[in-house]
Amino acid sequence: MSITQRFANSFPHILKMASGQLSRAEALACKGCRHACHVMLYSDTRSQLFGRIPIRHIILMQMRFDGLLGFPGGLVTLSKETLEEGLSRELLEEIGVAVPIAEENHVESCYGPASSSSSSSHLILHFYAKKLEEEQILDIEHSAVSKAADHGHEVLGMVRVPLYQTQGGRGLSSFLSHSFIGNARLQLVDCLLRFGLISAKHLHKALSQAVETHKDTAQDLKLALALTQK
Ligand code: APR
Ligand code: MG
Numbered sequence: 001m002s003i004t005q006r007f008a009n010s011f012p013h014i015l016k017m018a019s020g021q022l023s024r025a026e027a028l029a030c031k032g033c034r035h036a037c038h039v040m041l042y043s044d045t046r047s048q049l050f051g052r053i054p055i056r057h058i059i060l061m062q063m064r065f066d067g068l069l070g071f072p073g074g075l076v077t078l079s080k081e082t083l084e085e086g087l088s089r090e091l092l093e094e095i096g097v098a099v100p101i102a103e104e105n106h107v108e109s110c111y112g113p114a115s116s117s118s119s120s121s122h123l124i125l126h127f128y129a130k131k132l133e134e135e136q137i138l139d140i141e142h143s144a145v146s147k148a149a150d151h152g153h154e155v156l157g158m159v160r161v162p163l164y165q166t167q168g169g170r171g172l173s174s175f176l177s178h179s180f181i182g183n184a185r186l187q188l189v190d191c192l193l194r195f196g197l198i199s200a201k202h203l204h205k206a207l208s209q210a211v212e213t214h215k216d217t218a219q220d221l222k223l224a225l226a227l228t229q230k
Contacts, residue, residue: 020110024083027109027124034121036112037087038073038184039101039128040191043137049164057197058137059161061188062094065154070181071127071188072155083126094155095140096147105130107191113182127187129195161188163198165206172198173209177217 027035042059049055064070072094076086084101092098105128112123132140144158145151165171176185189207192198198206 022109022111022124024103024106024109024126027126028078028083030122030124032121034123035076035078035083035086035126036074036123037076037083037090037101037126037128038071038187039087039091039099039105039130040071040107040188041099041130041132041137041140042195042197043132043134045134049162053164053166056163058134059163059188059197060095060137060140060158061161061184062158063156064181065156066181067156068179068181068184069159070184072158073128074154076126084128087126087128092148094144094148094150095158096143096149096151097140099130099132099136099140101128101130107187107194110183125182129191131195163192165202165209169209172203172206174213176207176210177213 027033040059040061042057045055045058047055060072061069062072072091073087074090074094076083076090078086080086081089084103084105087101088098091101107127107129109124109126112125141158144155148155151157162171162175165173176189180188189203192203193200
């Protein structure tokens with residue numbers, strides 16, 4: 001059972017997944033469903049933070065227009081394009097490069113949260129992952145700012161996922177404690193494990209720390225809220 005499925009089973013009231021995961025073929029057979037495709041683009045890197053902390057992998061996410069972290073991609077129109085063509089088109093809009101995505105890059109498909117749209121039709125979320133060369137990732141980061149039509153509008157900026165923990169216990173744990181769209185945090189965690197980008201032990205530690213960081217954030221928010229009540 002995937003992490004996404006386990007989470008959906010444990011917290012149906014949060015995600016309101018209709019029935020969790022489905023195969024790509026089952027998803028395509030759904031008449032009247034809407035489809036959205038997102039992708040985790042990543043590479044290896046030998047670069048180091050402060051010349052001593054190995055960065056290991058560059059994983060691209062984005063700050064969305066709604067203030068949430070998510071993966072690049074978006075809604076696909078199956079009457080005009082395949083899932084993968086639609087995803088490449090969305091990538092051109094959001095990162096300025098139409099990175100070709102193939103069926104073999106498909107990771108999983110699942111029902112989206114029922115509340116994600118005013119439309120009554122089910123939204124099916126298709127998730128992909130594609131490993132690129134470091135130079136390609138650097139090109140994408142440049143074009144996302146200089147060429148992408150959606151920059152500053154639907155996409156407020158691309159961000160890298162820090163995979164390290166600093167001595168002060170920050171890094172991946174802080175990143176994971178932010179707010180994500182839908183199940184993007186679970187998709188990230190699932191892919192980190194699935195592609196061996198971090199050990200389960202380190203990820204467990206970072207997630208445990210993220211829970212604590214989240215409590216600090218809640219406290220911080222209450223203090224900020226108090227400033228508006230004077
Ligand atoms: N998990 C669950 N849902 C997700 C995820 C995810 N990881 N990523 C995106 N979604 C949902 C979004 O909430 C949205 O409802 O998938 C849908 C489409 O994804 P977007 O990337 O937001 O779509 P895009 O086509 O890029 O942008 C269109 O413009 O009209 C607005 O609100 C509309 O979000 C939509 C945006
Ligand atoms: Mg999008």
